[in-house]
Amino acid sequence: MKVVRAVLAGVCVALAATGVQARPWADIQKSGTLIAATGGDLKPFNYFEGKKLTGFEIELAEAIAQKMGLKVEWKVLSFDSLLAGLQRDRWDMAVSSHGITEERAKVVDFSNPHYCGGAVIVSKDGKVQKVAELAGKTVAVQTGTTYLARLNDLKKSGEVDIDSVKNFPLDRDARAATLSNRADVWVTDKFVAMEAIRLLPQSGLKMGEILFPEHMGAAIGKGNQGLLDAFNKALAEVMADGTYEKLSKKYFDQDIRCT
Ligand code: ARG
Secondary structure (H helix, E strand, C coil), rough: CCCHHHHHHHHHHHHHHCCCCCHHHHHHHHHCCCEEEEEECCCCCCEEECEEEEEEEHHHHHHHHHHHCCCCEECCCHHHHHHHHCCCCCCCEEEEEEEEEEEHHHCCCCCCCCCEEEEEEECCCCCCCCCCHHHHCEEECCCCHHHHHHHHHHHHHCCEECEEEEEEECHHHHHHHHCCCCEEEEEEEHHHHHHHHHHHHHHCCCEEEEEEEEEEEEEEECHHHHHHHHHHHHHHHHHHCCCCHHHHHHCCCCCCCCC
């Protein structure tokens, strides 16, 4: 009996640790609202136009939620806190251009990808083009990102002798550091870079080599299968009925779904 109790206690701890107690799909459905967290700092994916949160991912998530019969209540927090909050059941999902990685998939579940992008090198006047040219340079990058992890790996492994990797809670501050010459290079998503270059034609910002490609997905509490299935089904629907294509063309002039 003691053994059984100990095993049961172990199972409960394990369940709590994996976040199975997040709001299950039936509860979310009953409430009519999906609580989603985002960084709100990544134009054109999630950003503010005045006081209004908008962007490709915001509109896409709202269209997906509509198919699920739900409204979205947005929580805007620093990117770095989004997955930790999800693990503590503070929201139902995080929609913030998260690259799907094995590391993250240990602690959260990912939807099917909602777009494909990639980490890119950006510098003023294109003075840094290639990964090897990061040697001796100062690189600005957002805290908590796959970009930061990769840059640290490159440096630590000795593969590229980057002078310093500076991280910023907001992606736009990493960009600002590069614009004001506090950093030589900004690493961000290629679509974010394209938008910055379009909006700041005088800045001289140019894209160099892609560091690595990424599949982006919505993060959902580990084991919240009902929500995951419902979200994936609705995502497939907006991809099939023209909604996705329309939104993607509005923001990017092209369809950015993974092929
Ligand atoms: N794709 C990168 C990652 O997965 C960066 C995402 C940044 N998102 C944001 N909303 N600032 O880490």
